[in-house]
Amino acid sequence: MSFKTEAFVLKAHAWREADRVYYLFTPEEGVIKVVLKSAAKSKSKLAGHLLPFSKVKVMIGRGKLDHMAGVHTIVDYKNIRTNLRNMSLASSIAELFLNEDHGGDKRQEFELLSDLFSYINDEDVSPERKLWLVRVFLWKYLSLSGWQPQLDNCQICGKSIQAGQYMPGRGIICIEHNNNHSVSLSEKLANFLKFIILAEWKDLAEISIDNELNREWLRVSQLFYQAVYDRPSQALKLFIYG
């Protein structure tokens, strides 16, 4: 039995003598592990299409171990592969996908990843802006996986509020419930977060925020990621301090 799917090449390594294992992210099944036989032989045409971070169409033979039966490139994202900074961003995102499955809708995650990689690949987008877009991506990605912050009602007493404190992993709470774990959340940031989680990428392209709001967003993002991810990862360090 075999099936065709689109996929992102997240990672690959040599396996056995001449084979190679690929970790693909697919809109149907999330991350899957697929073996390419005899990849090391110079004649392997398939390997040439399985470049890191590229979007491909693959034919996969199902078995005890899935194997690659056919592949062609849909988008190469050459500027990701050939620029260290871009590659480091893309690797960090790939690491998140490889480490953990948060159970979000894979089709939506796939589209989100397509959009983000297009921006990282775009030479007209500045490195600072790319990092900014990766932060947006994380809020969108985690919101898809059930971590969407609740920002309209206090998560403790239920009162409708516009500003207050941010309770990590949950959302907004009234100032009077303030504790060691929460930080202040301005109305401006609450509105900004609500906007980026739902906005189309094209509507985000024009957005810029002032330094003060950016600092507040960074602080809240740090708490958000830490609430979701138990262990520290390269990715999070990069997104928080990069």
Ligand SMILES: [Zn+2]
């Ligand atoms: Zn309250």
